[in-house]
Amino acid sequence: MSQLIARSRDQRKIWALPGGIHPAENKQRSLQQPLVDLPLPETIILPLSQHIGAPAKPLVKVGDQVLTGQPVAEAAGAISAAVHASTSGTVVAIEERPIIHASGMRAPCIEIEPDGRDQWVPLQGCEDYRELDASTLLEKIRAAGIAGMGGAGFPAAVKLNPRPEQRIHTLIINGTECEPYITADDTLMQRYADEVIAGTQLLAQLLHFPQQVLIGVEDNKPAAAEALRQAIERSECKKVLPEVVEFPTKYPSGGEKQLIYILTGQEVPSGALPASLGIVCQNVGSTAAIYRAVRYGEPLTSRITTVAGNGFELERNVRVRLGTPVKHLLYLHGYKADMTSRLVIGGPMMGVAIADMDAPLVKTSNCVLALGHSEQPLPPPAQACIRCGQCASVCPAGLLPQQLYWYAQSQDYERIQAHNLADCIECGSCSFVCPSSIPLVQYFRASKGAIRQQAQEKIKSDRSRERFEARKARIEAEEAEKEAKRLARKAAANAKKKAAQEAAAEKGVAADAESR
């Protein structure tokens, strides 16, 4: 019987991702060296916004002494995440600093000067966390400031708190890591497989034991998949046995909606969240961090980051403290500026170019990539679209990038929305295959931005209209009131006058009578 189950598990149906591409993987290079901790930098810069949602609110003042793991900023509102000091030291500034953002702009950050002792705050671990209820677990995850570590940075506690009517039947742990060069999750799964599995079991407990618990791993990471399987065998908790599912490597299998389709065959409807299908998806890095947060009370203060590309002398995975300036990491890995065509945070497909070397690494920084001139030459100038349709055949969201491109150019935002621009995950597959090297994704991002701006302006103009009409009504009411008062005064004056006349007339009559 158990054999039968095992076989049926082996033959689990995998749905093929529509579209997708096979860029050169280049993953082996950073896996040759062991994982090490990066030495303490001279300064730690913690942006208040390392996640999607409202920036965190600072809890410290300039001059305060902080300990490692101490919260320095709290979550502001429902969709937000706390920030913790990643080393002990003194808060020297709370001001705008360069951060990693496509705009190259500055954002509020807390700067800490390390004292070198790296002294932790007392942590409150929890040995018997399997007895805790969902709300306590969620509170611990929220307090630890965990935001999706796969790249998007959505606060984990929000994602793990589906609405009561959404019964979660499938939990998916995302160990896909489909972008070329990046091996941070691979390293994590190999080295900390037990924590990933324990975290998975914890999430299953938090979501009231979904029927299916799957860990999706691309088949270019056999060592990681094996490590996870062994960790499941070793695991003490037998209540939740996650299933490690390997599937063919293809970019972008690691997108949340894409992975859900590959593993379950279900498509997340446009504009909806996976929870509406009863599915919750978490990254392996976040899963391990959640385990550490609950079991040891340890907030998110560090992460594994891949250092890769021909621009580095040393390519490997390192554990960095959040807030480590990029230049510190560059210096320690023999960064050669003249060899590098592009310096990027994230992968070569979706990464963000680094504008300022002082910008810090944050919760979502999974890779620092220095692409050499031969690895990724600068794109040739864009040519005219020849309508070959290759972009449509590789789009994993099933969109028509060529059509969207025309509408983006003519700024026809109504039609571009009708062609479901909002479902574009900006994976870059269309730009990758375009023989005319048209920067399609940039067109789509610009259009999304313009649509967002239009929506905001619409809201503002509606509010202005309301205010204008309220003012008009108020002024009219005031006028009417004045008019009414004026009429009342006039009537009163008239009445008085009349009374006086009558009195005078009466007097006159009386005087007449007297004189007679």
Added chain:
Amino acid sequence: MDQLIFDSPLILSPVMLTLLALVFGGVLGYAAVQFKVEGDPIVDQIDSLLPQTQCGQCGHPGCRPYAQSIANGDAINKCPPGGQATVNALADLLGVDAQPLDDSGEGDANIKKVAFIREEDCIGCTKCIQACPIDAIVGAAKQMHTVLKSDCTGCDLCVEPCPVDCIDMLPLTTTIGNWSWELPPPSAQRAVELIATDSGRGVAV
């Protein structure tokens, strides 16, 4: 009698036409009552496209009066705050040709601005408060006034009445929150979207 009517088309046709007229008249009368449209929907649609700055630059006292005037045949290109985008949207809605924007004088109409009161100079005269069409300035007599930045539409109407010239129109700065990607610059090669072998087509040789 029946025989007479049915046999003679000369009588039958007026009778039938009268009957039909009564039936259709009844249907139309019913529809007019049952499906009566309150107000003029086209005015609402036009009004929803206007930017609601209530600035009066079109020569009308607010956006809705201008919408009413457009519905009555006024030109659609008199709204500088809305810019060319609004003109195009109106042209689409009304099925007319989009004219170029009539922004006599002001060239930087596309930059969004908000009013800002230099508080040390404000004497608290309340003149700007009375001028603001959307009540976006707070203050009281002999008290300092200030502009609600989130509500100000940048209509300019408060600048003129200020006796001490303490109101500046400041351009809205781009922050990391409202930044967005720009469209890629159109390259010379893509000035005309034709396939590669088409270049030179239409040019006299």
